[in-house]
Amino acid sequence: xxxxxxxxxxxxxxxxxxxxxxxxxxxxxxxxxxxxxxxxxxxxxxxxxxxxxxxxxxxxxxxxxxxxxxxxxxxxxxxxxxxxxxxxxxxxxxxxxxxxxxxxxxxxxxxxxxxxxxxxxxxxxxxxxxxxxxxxxxxxxxxxxxxxxxxxxxxxxxxxxxxxxxxxxxxx
Numbered sequence: 001x002x003x004x005x006x007x008x009x010x011x012x013x014x015x016x017x018x019x020x021x022x023x024x025x026x027x028x029x030x031x032x033x034x035x036x037x038x039x040x041x042x043x044x045x046x047x048x049x050x051x052x053x054x055x056x057x058x059x060x061x062x063x064x065x066x067x068x069x070x071x072x073x074x075x076x077x078x079x080x081x082x083x084x085x086x087x088x089x090x091x092x093x094x095x096x097x098x099x100x101x102x103x104x105x106x107x108x109x110x111x112x113x114x115x116x117x118x119x120x121x122x123x124x125x126x127x128x129x130x131x132x133x134x135x136x137x138x139x140x141x142x143x144x145x146x147x148x149x150x151x152x153x154x155x156x157x158x159x160x161x162x163x164x165x166x167x168x169x170x171x172x
């Protein structure tokens with residue numbers, strides 16, 4: 001039998017780190033999570049932080065209001081997919097379909113692997129790749145976080161929900 005090497009990502013919960021929010025960054029822990037249409041998805045439990053690169057990578061969301069199969073499920077959503085509500089302490093996610101939430105791996109504290117991160121990217125997909133009907137090819141681990149899914153620009157302002165940076169500079 002072939003033995004598979006498991007490679008864990010070096011991520012930790014923001015609440016367990018020494019990371020300090022900078023000016024303009026919102027502390028979204030405890031905020032409600034909703035779709036763009038206003039439907040409730042769940043609640044932000046915490047954020048996952050990459051101490052090596054001093055960057056937040058994922059939002060940890062406890063799902064609810066999505067049906068009995070998902071009530072107890074906790075998932076990771078890349079930081080770049082969320083945006084702040086313009087007038088409430090709510091996090092807005094693009095319309096992710098119920099079947100995508102079902103397909104997302106369950107988040108278990110301390111057990112985030114490269115394989116799990118790859119699956120999250122595969123399940124959520126890349127809207128540009130989908131529009132072009134391309135498939136996402138093998139993931140380049142060295143540049144994994146240089147993807148628009150990890151651009152935290154949408155969480156630093158409440159004006160339009162659009163990042164004013166391309167995110168590549170802030171995600172080493």
